[in-house]
Amino acid sequence: MASSLVSKYFTSLLLSAGPHLRTAAARAAMSSQRVLQLKLDPLTGNSEWVVIDEEDDGDGAATQDFQKLLLATTSYLDMLNDSYRNRCFREAIDKAVTKPCHVLDIGAGTGLLSMMAARAMTLSDMPGPNSKGMVTACESYLPMVKLMRKVVHINGMGRKISIINKRSDEVRVGVDIDSRADVLVSEILDSELLGEGLIPTLQHAHDMLLVENPLSVPYKATVFGQLVECKYLQKLHNLYGYENETSDGIHLVPAGLDTIVSVKRQQYPMHCDAIAKEMKLLSEPFRVFEFDFWRRPESCREAAVCVKANCDGQAHALVSWWELQLDCEGSIFYTTAPGWVSSQDKSNARSWCDHWKQCVWFIPGRGLPLSMDKDVPILAIHSETTISYQLEADCKYTVGDVHITLSPERMAIYGDCEWRRSMLKAMQNALQRRVPSLCIVADDSIFLALLVAHLSQESHVMAFFPGLRDEGTSYLQAVAGANGFTMDRVEVLKKRSLNLTMHETHDKEVDLLIAEPFYFGNEGMLPWQNLRFWKEKSQLNSVLSKDAVVMPCxxxxxxxxxxxxxxxxxxxxxxxxxxxxxxxxxxxxxxxxxxxxxxxxxxxxxxxxxxxxxxxxxxxxxxxxxxxxxxxxxxxxxxxxxxxxxxxxxxxxxxxxxxxxxxxxxxxxxxxxxxxxxxxxxxxxxxxxxxxxxxxxxxxxxxxxxxxxxxxxxxxxxxxxx
CATH class of the missing domain: 2.70.160.11 (Hnrnp arginine n-methyltransferase1)
Structure with a gap:
């Protein structure tokens, strides 16, 4: 599961890299026996491409530690510890593979499903030698391929499983495999179901790699949804509504620009059981889409769903999950449903696991008011990789030309009254010590940039905005008037802190250096990786005044x-x-x-x-x-x-x-x-x-x-x- 996600992530990083880096990286990875990994320095924001070779067993300590850390941050271990999932796949594979045949395992990981299939063929009660049976394990992520070979070897399965280090859409019949496969086993699923490329992978497999009407494990997947009221979920996206409750004079989302800062319109994985007591369920669970693994799926579909509200309330979000039917008879199921929905007996209970969560789709603004027995029309749409929803509230949602997308947690922080009061007090304390002629915002904090410009009318404000960059400039221009300053007092620096000189600061020393600290895109990192602020501060000594105020201190x-x-x-x-x-x-x-x-x-x-x-x-x-x-x-x-x-x-x-x-x-x-x-x-x-x-x-x-x-x-x- 995680391998395709890792490959997709690093591919996107490669495409976003500069042309010289892309060219060098492409040359380094020309061989299929190599893989590129992007190594990030959390304290500088700098990155470098590391090439991992087929023959490289990580003899160098640095390379070995780097590869281990990369694999440790994936979901492989968590997934392999999911005994409910493992048992479901084993039972379904034993039912599907009852005679020697060709089995194709796409996204093979450690080779667990491949070994299950190979064993099922070996144990099948068939006369004669098992000469026609074979398993092809397709895995694109080289570090995992190297690990799979070790697992397959220690289990004595080396002669029964052919391992191909390619993406499945690069595999060719007559070149990589001798014939089309009779059975497909795969687990290229994420919490949303489609995010790891399930649809295009199945399309290519049915077109090029599988026989007509193949067997498949899983057999099909069904996506479910449920409307909920939850103040916490509302806080994760409705900054405009919660900012109205603050009294600090800062307008991150001024009237008329209420979507200038928002979350991305997508589903967000979350352990919803953790907030179950804070939820009011406004509907019964409803079916959204079904996806068959045994036949070629469509790229895009729409489904009009009419949901009846079972009580009065304000719908703030749609919670979704999926259920796998692993066998064609419909006797083996696996679900990612939250605890309030799951009905498995204790022998089949799914333990807590992190690799598959529920998903949350935020309903914009204050949500959608519902009345008991009211019919709620929902239009569900899926592309090749995503599922989205349109409700009445969504139809009113528009995004202007200037727009900053933040994570849900960052939106909630910016709308939190207590956090804003704390930041306001800290800034007022700093300004009492010294009114700065020049203030630098070292991180991506749009709140602090507005706060210091609003409070200190005599100060010139410079922001690095290392992640926001030009988007940050456009944003400040759009909200300056509503926050009581003009752009002649505020600018976004184009240079890194390492290279900043007195020329760029207009021959002024920096009197105030501030940060939350927050770096755009780094919300998922370890807490101390925000010590990048300390690194940035240390690189600014040449432009800092001797008695400069640093916040945080x-x-x-x-x-x-x-x-x-x-x-x-x-x-x-x-x-x-x-x-x-x-x-x-x-x-x-x-x-x-x-x-x-x-x-x-x-x-x-x-x-x-x-x-x-x-x-x-x-x-x-x-x-x-x-x-x-x-x-x-x-x-x-x-x-x-x-x-x-x-x-x-x-x-x-x-x-x-x-x-x-x-x-x-x-x-x-x-x-x-x-x-x-x-x-x-x-x-x-x-x-x-x-x-x-x-x-x-x-x-x-x-x-x-x-x-x-x-x-x-x-x-x-x-x-x-x-």
């Missing part, structure tokens, strides 16, 4: 020990999956468990990670002092458990101290929904007790040591029993 790395059973189980080390040994993948995929090495620290919305419980207080680990240049940091703290339970790992975040008086602190911890935290899972869960309980068999405290390396922006995290 420091960052505090914090940690909390937590019980995270669902997350830990989804990333635990693998042994046998439906009878096939997968232990060889543990180290590469960053598994945690007895047989695994140290797992990487990964970003998660902790509040969406299933069952969670804090077992210690939030503790200070180290301080990043932005008044100094960026430098290596080290911190050590003793984590004492305030609750008994099972500790599965540690959650890290940064509290941004905005002013020198420490009166304004913006926390990004696990109690906050709008930021991702860094999660470091333990190799083995620790049964812990409350400090002072005196049980000899349980741990009451641990010592945490953390170091920060400014050369790569990474944290090194170690813990020992005290």
């Amino acid at each position: 420091k960052g505090i790395l914090k940690v909390c020990a937590m019980s995270l059973p669902d997350l830990w189980n989804s990333r635990r080390s693998l042994d046998k999956i439906e009878g096939f040994d997968h232990s060889v993948v543990n180290t590469t995929l960053g598994a945690c468990g007895d047989a695994a090495e140290d797992s990487p620290c990964l970003p998660f919305f902790v509040w969406q990670c299933g069952e969670v419980k804090e077992l210690s207080k939030a503790l200070r680990v180290m301080e990043f002092d932005f008044s100094r240049d960026i430098h290596p940091c080290y911190g050590k703290t003793k984590v004492e458990f305030s609750e008994a339970g099972t500790c599965h790992g540690f959650v890290f975040w940064i509290d941004w101290v905005m002013d020198a008086e420490d009166s304004v602190v913006i926390s990004t911890g696990p109690g906050e929904r709008y930021w991702k935290q860094g999660v470091k899972l333990l190799p083995k869960p620790e049964v812990v007790e409350k400090r002072g309980s005196g049980s000899p068999d349980r741990t009451s405290s641990l010592v945490m040591e953390v170091s920060f390396d400014p050369s790569n922006g990474q944290l090194s995290i170690k813990h020992t029993s005290s």
